[in-house]
Amino acid sequence: MITRVDNYLHAVPLSGSVAEQVGPFTLFRSTTVWPYYARPVPGSGRTIEPSDVEAVRSRCEELGIPLSFEWVVETCPSLGPAAAAAGLTVVEHPLLVLERDDFRPATADARCEILPAEEALLRQGRAVAGLAFGDAGTAVGAAGPAERDAKAAEIPDDMIKGLLGRARDGVTVSAAAFTDDGLVSSGQHQPVGSTTEIVGVATLPAMRRRGLAAAVTSTLVEHAFANGVDLVLLSAESDAVAAVYERVGFHRIGFAGAAE
Structure with a gap:
C-alpha cells in the first residue's frame, strides 16, 4: 500500500511540471503558476546525505526556483535528517488512505457538489483556501463571506487561468459546500489512474465546526469512486485535522515529509 502511494505521489506532479533527475531525486520544475518540489526516486533504497540535498539546492538556485522536498517518511527515512542537517525546516504530517469498503459518507447542513x-x-474556492490556510487549525476564526469576496477579487488572473485549464482537462476535480452565505468550504482531488489524492480541503474560518470539511471530502470521494478510482489518499496538517478525515473512513499508514 505505501509503495503504491509513493508511486502515485511521484507521478501526480507530472501534469504540471517537467521532471529532471538530480542525484537520487526527481526535481519537478513547474509549468504552472505554483512551484513544485523534489522527491526521492521511489524504490531506489538510497540513503540520502546532506550533500545530496545541497546538490538540489544548487540546481534550484541555477533555475531560480524555490528549494523544497516532499516524500513518504517510511520509504525514505534518511531524507528528514539529511534535510535538517542541510539547514532546512522539516515537518511530518499524518498520511492517510481510504478504500471503497471503508468509506463512511458524511453530510452537513449545506449543499455539496462537484x-x-x-x-x-x-x-471563490481559491479564496476560501487562502483564508483557511492563513488561519490554520480547526478553531472557529473571524474570516467569513465578506473576507472571501475581497480575497477572491485579489487572486491573479493567471492563477485562475491555470486552475480553469486543470479543471477542464480533468487533472483537478473541485467540490464545494454552499450555504445561504454562498461557497463556504472547498477541496480538490487529483486522479492518476486508479489512485487519487484529496488536497486543499478548507473551510472559511468563521464557518468551522459544522462538518463542512468532512462533507466536501465525502463528495470528492464519491466522485473518485464513481470514476474508476479505488484508492484515495491525503496528508493532514495535524492530528486534529486527520480526525476529520478518519470520520469518513480514512486510516493512517505513515507520514508525509516536507522540507524547505
Missing part, C-alpha cells in the same frame, strides 16, 4: 470549470466558482 464544481464545473467556471471562473467565479474556482476563484
Whole structure:
C-alpha cells in the first residue's frame, strides 16, 4: 500500500511540471503558476546525505526556483535528517488512505457538489483556501463571506487561468459546500489512474465546526469512486485535522515529509 502511494505521489506532479533527475531525486520544475518540489526516486533504497540535498539546492538556485522536498517518511527515512542537517525546516504530517469498503459518507447542513470549470466558482474556492490556510487549525476564526469576496477579487488572473485549464482537462476535480452565505468550504482531488489524492480541503474560518470539511471530502470521494478510482489518499496538517478525515473512513499508514 505505501509503495503504491509513493508511486502515485511521484507521478501526480507530472501534469504540471517537467521532471529532471538530480542525484537520487526527481526535481519537478513547474509549468504552472505554483512551484513544485523534489522527491526521492521511489524504490531506489538510497540513503540520502546532506550533500545530496545541497546538490538540489544548487540546481534550484541555477533555475531560480524555490528549494523544497516532499516524500513518504517510511520509504525514505534518511531524507528528514539529511534535510535538517542541510539547514532546512522539516515537518511530518499524518498520511492517510481510504478504500471503497471503508468509506463512511458524511453530510452537513449545506449543499455539496462537484464544481464545473467556471471562473467565479474556482476563484471563490481559491479564496476560501487562502483564508483557511492563513488561519490554520480547526478553531472557529473571524474570516467569513465578506473576507472571501475581497480575497477572491485579489487572486491573479493567471492563477485562475491555470486552475480553469486543470479543471477542464480533468487533472483537478473541485467540490464545494454552499450555504445561504454562498461557497463556504472547498477541496480538490487529483486522479492518476486508479489512485487519487484529496488536497486543499478548507473551510472559511468563521464557518468551522459544522462538518463542512468532512462533507466536501465525502463528495470528492464519491466522485473518485464513481470514476474508476479505488484508492484515495491525503496528508493532514495535524492530528486534529486527520480526525476529520478518519470520520469518513480514512486510516493512517505513515507520514508525509516536507522540507524547505
